[in-house]
Amino acid sequence: MDCLFLLPIFAGISLLVLLVQCFGPQTYRFVSQKISNMRGYEAVPVEDDEEPEAPPAPKTYMPSEGLAKDFMKRVRDVGVVAWTFDFFRLLLVMTLLALSIYATVVAHAPALHGHPGENQNKGFDESGTDIFEALRKKGGKKHRKNRKAKFDFVTQEWIEFGTTVFYAYNLVLCAILLGLKAGSSIRKIISLHLHLILFLAWLVFAYRDLYPLLTRKLTPVDVLHAPAWLTWTRLSLLTVTAAVIPALQPRRYFELLAPRSIINSNSQSDQNEAPVQPQNRAPWFLSRFIPERESRIEPHITLTFAQSADGKIAGPGGKQVALSGKESMLMTHWMRSMHDAIMIGIGTAANDDPRLNVRLLPQAYQSETPQPIVLDPQLRLSPTARMLQALHDETTPHAKNPWLLCQKIQDWDQDIRKRKAALEQAGARIIEHDMPGGRMDLSLLPTLLRSLNVRSVMVEGGASIIDQFLVTTCNDETGQQRPLADCVIVTVAPSNIGDEGVAYGAGKGLQAIKSTFKGIYAERFGQDSVLVFQP
Numbered sequence: 208m209d210c211l212f213l214l215p216i217f218a219g220i221s222l223l224v225l226l227v228q229c230f231g232p233q234t235y236r237f238v239s240q241k242i243s244n245m246r247g248y249e250a251v252p253v254e255d256d257e258e259p260e261a262p263p264a265p266k267t268y269m270p271s272e273g274l275a276k277d278f279m280k281r282v283r284d285v286g287v288v289a290w291t292f293d294f295f296r297l298l299l300v301m302t303l304l305a306l307s308i309y310a311t312v313v314a315h316a317p318a319l320h321g322h323p324g325e326n327q328n329k330g331f332d333e334s335g336t337d338i339f340e341a342l343r344k345k346g347g348k349k350h351r352k353n354r355k356a357k358f359d360f361v362t363q364e365w366i367e368f369g370t371t372v373f374y375a376y377n378l379v380l381c382a383i384l385l386g387l388k389a390g391s392s393i394r395k396i397i398s399l400h401l402h403l404i405l406f407l408a409w410l411v412f413a414y415r416d417l418y419p420l421l422t423r424k425l426t427p428v429d430v431l432h433a434p435a436w437l438t439w440t441r442l443s444l445l446t447v448t449a450a451v452i453p454a455l456q457p458r459r460y461f462e463l464l465a466p467r468s469i470i471n472s473n474s475q476s477d478q479n480e481a482p483v484q485p486q487n488r489a490p491w492f493l494s495r496f497i498p499e500r501e502s503r504i505e506p507h508i509t510l511t512f513a514q515s516a517d518g519k520i521a522g523p524g525g526k527q528v529a530l531s532g533k534e535s536m537l538m539t540h541w542m543r544s545m546h547d548a549i550m551i552g553i554g555t556a557a558n559d560d561p562r563l564n565v566r567l568l569p570q571a572y573q574s575e576t577p578q579p580i581v582l583d584p585q586l587r588l589s590p591t592a593r594m595l596q597a598l599h600d601e602t603t604p605h606a607k608n609p610w611l612l613c614q615k616i617q618d619w620d621q622d623i624r625k626r627k628a629a630l631e632q633a634g635a636r637i638i639e640h641d642m643p644g645g646r647m648d649l650s651l652l653p654t655l656l657r658s659l660n661v662r663s664v665m666v667e668g669g670a671s672i673i674d675q676f677l678v679t680t681c682n683d684e685t686g687q688q689r690p691l692a693d694c695v696i697v698t699v700a701p702s703n704i705g706d707e708g709v710a711y712g713a714g715k716g717l718q719a720i721k722s723t724f725k726g727i728y729a730e731r732f733g734q735d736s737v738l739v740f741q742p
């Protein structure tokens with residue numbers, strides 16, 4: 208079999224794998240949710256007069272600023288240079304596709320070279336490149352009468368047709384890539400597929416046409432079937448597409464080579480300090496405990512917070528304290544960027560007025576801002592909260608409309624309804640949930656997250672939320688009980704707050720974590736120790 212037949216096979220395998228990678232986890236989640244719903248109905252009989260739960264409100268996206276501006280924003284997110292490389296690759300693949308169509312037609316025109324086999328020893332007849340003449344003959348009256356003959360491809364025609372299909376598939380992937388968000392998992396997957404199959408195609412062509420040049424007896428295979436200029440043009444373009452572009456295209460993590468600017472951008476007082484390197488480790492350190500988005504099937508829950516050496520998370524009266532140093536704070540922002548959502552209790556939202564964004568990361572990562580979720584049973588969040596104001600601030604274009612999880616609305620008085628209207632007006636999305644006694648049963652959180660299409664959440668406190676996450680369990684896929692949090696990441700600062708500070712875990716601090724989770728890792732970030740616990 209001719210090894211060029213491998214090209215459409217590569218495209219077919221890539222398409223299948225791509226479909227599994229893109230839709231496999233969703234399908235699994237959908238099926239397992241249906242199964243757990245069915246199980247739930249068996250265990251808890253639904254009362255007759257119970258209202259069926261309303262479907263979740265449609266997703267709120269950042270408002271469009273017009274096609275041109277949205278497009279420029281997307282290009283800036285990906286990086287102008289990286290995007291230009293992608294665009295250049297699209298043009299090259301388009302040219303390769305056109306040349307393959309041309310080669311198919313050449314192979315289809317017997318006037319040019321007859322059956323490929325006939326030319327095997329003498330090479331392609333360069334004088335016969337009047338393709339239009341050849342086509343005219345091929346598509347003549349006699350030929351049209353016999354429709355069947357039109358599809359009567361010889362091997363060489365099938366080979367070129369397969370190559371055309373291969374490039375058409377690559378062209379579709381290149382075009383999709385141009386429109387995808389920076390850092391999205393689907394962008395990473397498609398990019399990997401493109402790199403891999405184009406490189407494999409290059410290997411096949413190199414074996415056919417370059418390897419013979421190193422021998423004394425062999426002739427480049429494709430020169431036997433097509434004009435030499437066509438063979439060498441295709442090989443050169445493919446070399447640029449499959450080898451030069453992937454080698455030269457800037458990668459996102461390159462920016463980490465300039466850590467000093469990232470760290471100092473936020474603080475004047477750091478100017479005279481010696482350069483520090485450890486923050487470079489943050490994404491790699493965290494990736495050991497926080498799975499990649501595309502590999503998540505069940506929602507991943509990370510519980511995280513900072514504490515003083517004496518186990519306090521805030522000062523007297525709940526006063527917010529900057530416990531994390533700049534290195535561990537940067538690590539926390541990396542952690543935020545690695546989750547779909549970030550969740551806090553309304554106590555923290557009211558007390559700290561947090562922004563919950565990734566502002567310490569380089570520009571290219573700003574689009575990785577997680578979805579803010581506030582557990583706010585009575586809708587106490589202020590409509591002027593910073594996370595709502597950010598929606599109307601030009602300097603924070605990636606701010607996401609916060610979701611407020613509140614109790615079901617039927618018994619609500621006029622005041623709460625007014626607050627709801629004001630919060631919605633300010634950009635919040637209100638999600639109602641059963642909260643008997645004003646508390647949501649947190650063991651149902653994975654189910655709720657699945658229904659909201661959230662694959663991972665970083666829970667950032669405060670005290671009451673931390674306490675609940677340390678003791679709540681839920682069912683895993685096999686029905687076994689397991690801790691709700693998949694991992695607990697604690698930044699321990701080398702300072703004491705004193706007895707008046709806000710404690711967690713009934714005052715036991717790290718001991719409370721250790722009773723359920725095993726300490727598995729400790730890493731220094733600047734002056735702070737970051738401890739990781741898993742069940």
Ligand SMILES: NC(=O)C1=CN([C@@H]2O[C@H](COP(=O)(O)OP(=O)(O)OC[C@H]3O[C@@H](n4cnc5c(N)ncnc54)[C@H](O)[C@@H]3O)[C@@H](O)[C@H]2O)C=CC1
Pocket residue numbers: 511512513514519520521522524525526527528530551552553554555556558559582583584642645646647648649667668669670671672673675709
């Ligand atoms: N050092 C750190 O890393 C952090 C420190 N903090 C500190 O924590 C303090 C705030 O802690 P808290 O007052 O305990 O507030 P919190 O943030 O834990 O929120 C408590 C409120 O959330 C709601 N809530 C709690 N559990 C719920 C449930 N299961 N279902 C529905 N709603 C629920 C209730 O309304 C409750 O009053 C602040 O002083 C803040 O500075 C907060 C976050 C991180």
Ligand SMILES: Nc1nc(O)c(N)c(N[C@@H]2O[C@H](COP(=O)(O)O)[C@@H](O)[C@H]2O)n1
Pocket residue numbers: 512513527528529530531536539551555556559560561562563564667668698
């Ligand atoms: N990692 C960490 N270190 C500290 O020292 C902290 N005080 C906190 N607090 C959490 O971060 C929120 C503030 O977020 P923004 O900086 O405004 O984005 C605060 O509400 C706490 O959840 N965390």
